[in-house]
Amino acid sequence: MGESKNSGLKIVIVGASAAGLRAASRAKRLMPESLITVIDGEKIISYGACGLPYYLSGDIESPKALRETSWGTLRDPEFFKKVKGLDVRIQTIVTNIDIENKLVSLVNKKTGDAENLQFDKLVLATGATPIMLPGIPADHQRISTFKTVEDAIGWRKKLETGQLERIAIIGSGFIGIELAEAFTTMWDAKVDLIEMENRILPKMLDTDMSFLVEKHLKEQGVQMHKSCRVTAINDMPDGLEIVTDNKIIKTEYAIVGVGVRPRVELAKQMGLKIGEYGGITVNENLQTSHPDVYAAGDCIEVEYFHGKKAVIPLGSLANKQGRAVGDQLAGRKTRFKKVVGSACVKVFDYNVAATGLSETMAAQYGIPTRAVCGTFNDIAHYYPEDKNIFLKLIYNPDTLQIVGFQGVGEGNIVKRVDVLGNLLMNEGCLEDLLDLEFAYSPPYASVLDPLYVLGAAALNQEEGVIAQHSHAESPANELLLDVRTPDEAKNYPIENTIHIPLEELRERVNEVEENEAIKIICSRGTRSAEATRWFVEAGHKNVSYVRGGWFMLNK
């Protein structure tokens, strides 16, 4: 396997986070005789950065927990020396890389000592930098990004000492949403969440799904400002004035969470190829355009399941890439293949997860889409702890291939995203959803999983039998027909509807004029689908139903 011939290898890895340290540990395991140096500019390395919002929220007591192994040992340079056999240099800056002579120049930030390190192979695991709004100084006392342990400690101290009662969060991606929750739940701070796009979690969700999350955020007291592009932030005697293109928001502090940018300065300086999305270009072996230089983690471009490239900064991918690079360094053939970009985020009591492309993103890639939605119980509906989930399945109507999947609600969504994500990776199509097998018992699942039901609904839709429409689509001049039970209609009235319970509908289909446009609604989308079919059978031409039903939109 080539380990032995590489055993005296000198390896330098830039970046002591997930990808870099995983690559280093793996390479050292496979080649105990190799000499591996890992360089990082920060003092604190190898921490669970995704856990920082939960330190801020108080769910995690001390940031030290994020730096410990599961058995409580601190992952500091000494740990990596003793347990992994690695030479980890913290607070150390790479000033130059001479790729021709294979020489890395370092400076220790603390001592000022400079040094040159020879290498046979180099790994860039330089990560990504949070994007700051233009014109805001890096050391602003009231405005910052949120990335490091120090950031989290700083904000928590402000909260603990009562210095912060109101904050604006600019950007409603994962970090923005997690921080909105942290500031609100634990500290009762007043949060203004500002988003440039017309929906929150814009890279993850379409408008219809985003609507459900927004609703939940508002219920929790978060102040939402969508379609607001920040044009300036003015310092005021009592805080900040955030100027957007359609309103001004007054607050005390601001965190900018508008995304990250791959750190590719070193790669550029070395003349490595950079992709169109701004990440380092690598092949399946995670090799850059120079055969002795590998790259992994948030600084690279990966290949999406549909063949296009993207920068997808996720810790889970960085870890896998790190291990693959470790293998490659030892001469193994391990590849890092395509990604589907499965992701999840907790939003107060809601679980939000998605995989593949949203309809919005698919349109950007030129992929045609159609969708089906449904509201489901996440486990057997008669089991006491059942919760609701609103799911959206996106597919390509030309090929019937699955394109993406999104879910929002209090129940178990992540499981479905994980199953569907791995099907997507294998270019799954709608028919494949009917072949999926799920472990079933009432406390854990429904007897037919929602993914099965959605697959069947999509196939029905493609046969032209019945059509769904999103709740986000503007109501046309249609008759809205409510097919819920009399009890439901009485207790949870839906405005401007006529009401015929499903149980009576077979006999009463003729109460609706044959040429009238009908949109049918029920609680979850199951009965309205059935009703739609009957109208179609009875010869109605213009009938559809509200996908996912009424329940989650209004409860």
Added chain:
Amino acid sequence: MGESKNSGLKIVIVGASAAGLRAASRAKRLMPESLITVIDGEKIISYGACGLPYYLSGDIESPKALRETSWGTLRDPEFFKKVKGLDVRIQTIVTNIDIENKLVSLVNKKTGDAENLQFDKLVLATGATPIMLPGIPADHQRISTFKTVEDAIGWRKKLETGQLERIAIIGSGFIGIELAEAFTTMWDAKVDLIEMENRILPKMLDTDMSFLVEKHLKEQGVQMHKSCRVTAINDMPDGLEIVTDNKIIKTEYAIVGVGVRPRVELAKQMGLKIGEYGGITVNENLQTSHPDVYAAGDCIEVEYFHGKKAVIPLGSLANKQGRAVGDQLAGRKTRFKKVVGSACVKVFDYNVAATGLSETMAAQYGIPTRAVCGTFNDIAHYYPEDKNIFLKLIYNPDTLQIVGFQGVGEGNIVKRVDVLGNLLMNEGCLEDLLDLEFAYSPPYASVLDPLYVLGAAALNQEEGVIAQHSHAESPANELLLDVRTPDEAKNYPIENTIHIPLEELRERVNEVEENEAIKIICSRGTRSAEATRWFVEAGHKNVSYVRGGWFMLNK
């Protein structure tokens, strides 16, 4: 698609449970003009039978909940008439099927009325019968099986009125385990659980995994009797005396839950082919040996992912088969392919789930196996609600194909079974585990999923670098080396070990004689794996580690 040519089709379906009613509803949807009759001997049909133990336990208030749709409508014959357009005959027995003349003879149990029904296509969804021990009369006042709503109501009444304080459950499959929990938690009854095999859940788990579940059952107060074959049950003045081949157990009542047998009397009478495991033989179209007769649900034999046949009575499979039969009746090509047998069961605070074959079952099919285990946090270890799970991955060492997967613990196991089950269906191998993608965020997952870690451990094992041994294997004359931290070793001592913390081991490897046999142990199996590797590097020949570690076995 052939719907129109079949539209006047007469279809008779025997059995109004999951498979039968799903087939009927689907066929009627696709062929509104068809005439579909569903026949069942029982009075109560279409109930969530898997929910009955949770009615007994009090988690579900009324058995009516098991018969309702998610919007609260009772699924009785009238519902099926009005909403599904089906003619459902309850309390009706099929006395004869004349396949040549396509005639079903019926008798209504209540009225005694007889009738003959003509059919074009017939579906057998006759289900399975619980197996009773020989010599026990069906109407015994203190001994019964557990299958119907009436069974559950009867037992609950006994509990509510204080007539039952002690009960023996014979058989520790799903039903036996669920009943043991129900009787214990809600009613504080004293339960003796009797199992013929040397482990509980014998069809699902191997001995090592079963051990963990047994430990939990004992902690909850369930009295375990393994390797006990019941030879007689004697009526006593004050209850029952259960005689087994190695002990006698005194109790008040007994439930026999030793499995089910496919109901194939009608199929046999019609001369249909029956398979070697006792189920009706069907092809991929769910067609029996007679082309106009289909069969689905617990009465058939399905094809396992590895190509062999089996009877796998699971509600989730019955529902999928039902829909496929509905499609077939309408002339569609929908197939029911292979199954992996993913299943799960709640055992007090433990989640237990598995897919594919256990090592024991694989041996019966002649498939060679090897395994790796690990104890994992089910989500990020620093997130407050993290729980432990003990997982076992089974593979074929000759082909590196995955064979099965089992999990036990308080954390989320079902998700992993669902992902792995669907990989297994596609003949996944160990390398594929490294390509799986999981949505990651600290409240939901670990940054590297346990399935990834197990895949890597198995590949390491196959490279011959390091070997695992099960805790269930008898301890040999080996040095047991504890590599946990000094705090762990002090607070949770493991007997007869020497202790060198992992952090000191690189420097102290030479404290152990090179030719000594060493077995290494830690808390979860991670550090012991790492330590094993170092001993191998240092030239030790006989070193291995305890897979899954010490924690779950002893906590």
